[in-house]
Amino acid sequence: MTAILLYAGLGCVALGLFVMTYILGSSPGAARPELGTRGMKRRMGLEGGGSFPILEPPMRFMAGWFDGMALSRIRPAVEAQIGYAGDYLGLSSNDFMALSLMGAIGLGLTGAFISTMANIPVMFYIVLVIVGAYLPWLQITGEAQARFKQVTRSLPTSIDLAALCMSAGLDFPGAVKQIVDKSSSRDVVIKEEFQRILAELELGHTRAKALQGFADRVPVESVKDFVATVVQAESKGTPLGEVLTIQARSLRQRRSVRAEELAAKAGLMMMAPMMLMFVCIIILLMGPFIIQWVGSGF
Numbered sequence: 001m002t003a004i005l006l007y008a009g010l011g012c013v014a015l016g017l018f019v020m021t022y023i024l025g026s027s028p029g030a031a032r033p034e035l036g037t038r039g040m041k042r043r044m045g046l047e048g049g050g051s052f053p054i055l056e057p058p059m060r061f062m063a064g065w066f067d068g069m070a071l072s073r074i075r076p077a078v079e080a081q082i083g084y085a086g087d088y089l090g091l092s093s094n095d096f097m098a099l100s101l102m103g104a105i106g107l108g109l110t111g112a113f114i115s116t117m118a119n120i121p122v123m124f125y126i127v128l129v130i131v132g133a134y135l136p137w138l139q140i141t142g143e144a145q146a147r148f149k150q151v152t153r154s155l156p157t158s159i160d161l162a163a164l165c166m167s168a169g170l171d172f173p174g175a176v177k178q179i180v181d182k183s184s185s186r187d188v189v190i191k192e193e194f195q196r197i198l199a200e201l202e203l204g205h206t207r208a209k210a211l212q213g214f215a216d217r218v219p220v221e222s223v224k225d226f227v228a229t230v231v232q233a234e235s236k237g238t239p240l241g242e243v244l245t246i247q248a249r250s251l252r253q254r255r256s257v258r259a260e261e262l263a264a265k266a267g268l269m270m271m272a273p274m275m276l277m278f279v280c281i282i283i284l285l286m287g288p289f290i291i292q293w294v295g296s297g298f
Contacts, residue, residue, distance in 0.1 A: 008016050030063035030098075032056075033090045042090030055102065063228035071097075081137075084144035086192065091140075100138040107132030118239060147189050151218050154190040154225060156251040158183070163244035170229075172240060173201055193218065207234060222251050282289065 023131050033039040045052045071093075078093040091099075111128035114120055154159045158179045167177035183191040193214055200210040215227040226247060233243040 030060045030067065030092070030094055032060060033092075038090035038092070040090070041087045045089040045112055055099070059095055059098045061103065063092070063094035063102055066094040066097045072275065081140050085140050085145070086143070086147050086217070087141070088140055088143050096140070100133045103132035104129045105132070107135075126280045146157060148218060148220050150187070150189040151193065152220055152222050152255075154183075154187040154247045155222050156255070158187070158190055158194070159226065159244050159248040159251070161239045163248065164246065166241035172207065173198060206233075222254070225251070272298045 031043050036063065046056060061199050074097075075093045080090060082093070082096065084093055092132050108125065108129040111125035115223040161179055161182060162172075162175040165178045166172065176198055179194050180191055180198065183194075194219075197210045197214055198211060201207065205213075211230055215224050229243055229247050230240065231241050232238075
């Protein structure tokens with residue numbers, strides 16, 4: 001009787017695994033983005049080499065599993081972070097969750113193998129699963145912070161160029177086009193953002209809406225001030241060239257103040273490492289004498 005129950009239990013487990021595999025296998029994979037910014041970023045990611053071209057097909061397959069799930073609390077946060085990262089690799093929220101699942105499975109299997117071979121506690125396996133699921137979020141947030149830093153550094157120069165172009169007789173879209181054309185290779189982020197502003201203006205969006213989209217994608221203080229200044233100058237009829245010149249000067253002053261604050265904090269932050277180095281030097285100098293004193297029996 002016990003053997004019959006055991007075989008029945010194993011049969012139920014096998015049937016459950018078969019049904020789950022069939023349901024997951026029959027669900028269509030997520031479509032690859034072809035148009036817009038995400039389509040462009042996906043093509044660049046596939047053509048750039050690395051591991052993404054290998055991970056992209058299973059990622060799209062697993063992303064189809066999340067399409068029908070009600071994850072109303074997670075999706076907005078993930079979509080916002082992907083937008084901050086500049087539509088990194090053309091990912092959607094489903095693609096991101098698929099990458100998290102793939103990371104958890106990959107590091108989980110690695111942890112299980114290591115735990116079996118080296119007799120390591122199961123906690124090591126659980127930690128690896130959590131780290132694997134969290135790795136895509138770290139990558140996305142790191143990309144977003146890098147974009148914020150590049151925009152903060154490049155924006156004053158871009159505003160100066162726009163003010164110069166407008167003082168020479170160009171309108172705002174023409175000045176933005178000059179920024180896109182004259183930007184250097186290190187200012188690729190600001191170039192992409194201004195290209196997107198131009199595209200939205202050509203589609204019929206208002207200047208305020210296009211600039212507000214820029215502030216939503218790069219929510220740093222300098223961008224918010226720039227957008228607010230341009231929108232306010234347009235609404236009040238103030239000459240935009242003069243306003244942009246003042247704005248660029250203000251941003252540079254703010255960067256100088258920030259650099260001075262960091263330089264002032266650097267001295268305090270160096271105190272702890274210097275104290276540790278001093279203690280180490282004392283130990284190295286006094287160590288032989290202490291050992292000799294202890295060995296002599298005193």
